[in-house]
Amino acid sequence: MSDTSGIPHRRRRLRRALVAALGTLGLAAAAATVASPAANASAPTPPSGWTQVFLDDFNGPAGSGVNTSTWQYDTGTSYPGGAANWGTGEVETMTSSTSNVSLDGNGNLLITPRRDASGHWTSGRIETTRTDFQPPAGGKLRVQARIQLPNVTGAAAKGYWPAFWMLGAPFRGNYQNWPAVGELDIMENVQGLNTDWATMHCGTNPGGPCNETSGIGGSTSCAGTTCQAGFHTYSMEWDRSTSPEEIRFYLDGVNFHTVRANQVDATTWSNATNHGYFIILNVAMGGGFPGAFGGGPDGGTEPGHPMVVDYVQVLSSGGGGGTTPPPSGNRDAYSAIQAESYDSQSGVMTESTTDTGGGQNIGALANGDWALYKGVNFGSTAATQFYARVASGAASGVSGLVEVRLDSRSNAPVGSFAVANTGGWQSWRTVPANIGSVTGTHDVYLTFTSGQPADFVNVNWFDFGH
Template sequence: MFRTRFTARSAPDRTVRTRISAPALRRVAAVIAAISLGLLTDVFALGTSASATTVPGPPSGWSTVFSDSFSGSSGSGIDSQWMYDTGAGSTFGTGEIETMTNSTSNVHQDGAGHLDITALGSGGNWTSGRVQTTSANVGAPAGGELEVTASIQQPTGGLGYWPAFWMLGPGQWPENGEIDIMEDVNALSEVSGTIHCGTDPGGPCNESNGIGSGLRACSGCQSGFHTYTMILNRTNTSAESITFYLDGASYFTVNESQVGTSTWQAAFDHNLSIILDLAMGGGYPNGVCGCTSPTGATSSGGTMSVAYVAAYSTSSGSSGGGGGGGTGASGTGPITGYQGLCLDDRSASTALYNPVQVYTCNGTAAQQWSVVQAGSLIKVFGMCLDVDAAGTADGTKVDLYTCNGTGSQVFIPESNGELYNPQSNKCLDDTAYGGSGTQLQIWDCADTANQQWKLP
């Protein structure tokens, strides 16, 4: 379960992009549709209406890869696309003080198309809620784009409130990647967008602050619903970017060149989970107010209300056509390594922990691997290439396991042919150049012949 999150307090403004964004196109389309129906009242308040609970359709050339409009009955908990992340907020590494629960007092659907996350305080003790998708389920395919968006009304209540809509990759923070699409603190009616990557402390992403927009005005964000969006653009795989939007207008962009290619690939060239939570206290609100929050004047019962969450993707290498957002494979066939040997599922077995080896290429099904670009998962017989027991040491064996999207199963193709596992900071390795029948391992990346692989 993903636990760690840090956030940025300030960062210099960057020049925003001027292209017509996918969020903006959807808003224009919605306006046109509304006019055609004669529904002129409040049509230009799109993104601020409490009744806007319907997930927008994808723009032309995009596909919906995840959505939830929270249509459950009043008082019901989350649906099966989500899971609770419970426990003391102090374990998340951010200084927050609440306890996250699975109680419907803290997290429930309201019967009117909203998911409400409510912080409740009594005598200095606070409970709240944090939910995330059940897997790292959305990512931008190489050569394509991913948009993740939500319609949210921020909570009121005063010092200490810390609502967040964000994404997290599998594996070790911060190299696994984090994208904070919406954060506000202390009920300021502001918003910030931030990325986290690399190493902590310091590193190319200035951890634990990250690279962010800093807080900026978000007028009416506590009195109505507004859309918070990010687009991960991989159409040029050597110059990728992440752009943040408020109500369809871009306000901050981070480029791959700011952190370096290897750091960026480890952080963002794979699937991530979507997370919604309402924290209380911690480093971000305390740093902004210069105080310890929450205080005695902070009101209990502040609610972060979510009308919908959605993710859209283009297909790999195209700004048009259907897309998978990590659900489609970039290719299926043999993966070859040192001396032309093939990656092989020993004895064509689907048993858990079955060894993955190199073997003489023979065209059998045990050597037909599917490489999922956005998730960087490598599959055969529906099972995934996996680092045994989530090991991170040199020499840890590689085997097959049920696909679960954890950091043990992320192998990012590098330009030099290596398959890099961010969780361990090591590469897939043909053990000691061992020859046909040798089980694979992970080892420090060395750009050697026994770590270079040719994908299908």
């Protein structure tokens, strides 16, 4: 979300398994089905071949704030040490007040700009705590939201600037490395116009390979109802299965803008895409983008018109590259069992690891997730030890248990160990645990239990000992 003259507004692991890819048309069609005029709709079930890795459908009591384990509030007029007025010349102060950011009790999030008696504007801006949203190697990531833009047009809409967008993870805590770290504007709108703008920012500012500060952008109009009069689905699909890599933007399932890796040099593309992203929702007032379309806000601008967000959903597809398949026979309990060789799972994704030996690890492991490994042969001499190669970049105060259960997820664990931050999601250590004596051949479940909803561990491999 950047203007035409300055800096923009401003991992945990992806939360679900990566499975075989589905063509874009199938997903686009699925997305198109949710752009109904209803005020609230459930997020669409992921199409075959896609896995949901994030969802907030904003269910909760009317007047309550967002879930702060999922979202964090940006407040004031800049990031700490960052550019003033969010780098774009906006005039509002962002707050965490429920007068600016709240649930409506009907499954929607409201971000509402307000003006006080002295003419000072406040509004809301939230971003995901997770910064790890990116496609798997050779796969796809889709980020989408069903939104009704502030229902105000004409002179009363002067200065309104709602947006649904993403920033590269290295921006968080730095705030000086834009646009090199990348920005993906899935939806921007100004002045109550019936127009959806989508843009990729990258390279250097001003100018550079990505034409900053304008970026590489495209636009389209909302059909049926205007962007302001009804809900529409705004989506981005980042596709690493194509050559060159593509980032595609959609309105109600229709692709209207595509950015390809070969449009810029390799270094620029890598700097902008070789990392995760976080998601932002906000309504700005004033700044460079509205300034390019007449300016504002002014005395005729009407406060109090919210951006209404039904849900935000992230889907992942494909990847496969190098995942260890389940063995055709029994596994040896006393040799390393690659965590990605599961027979079944819930809530698990795979990704490349930097641990010794390379390959892949499983990640996105949080409370309630599990992975099944069939036919683990413990032999006739009882195993009494369990070892797992784990890493964690969990936030302070976030921890959980890695548990071993035999033959059924409903059976009590035979052993477990606790894990918290190890120094990063690829900072690996081998953790031992005592287990009850186990002989014979069993199906082994790794289960993950935590008192917090956040992802807390990655696992590369595990084995057992006497």
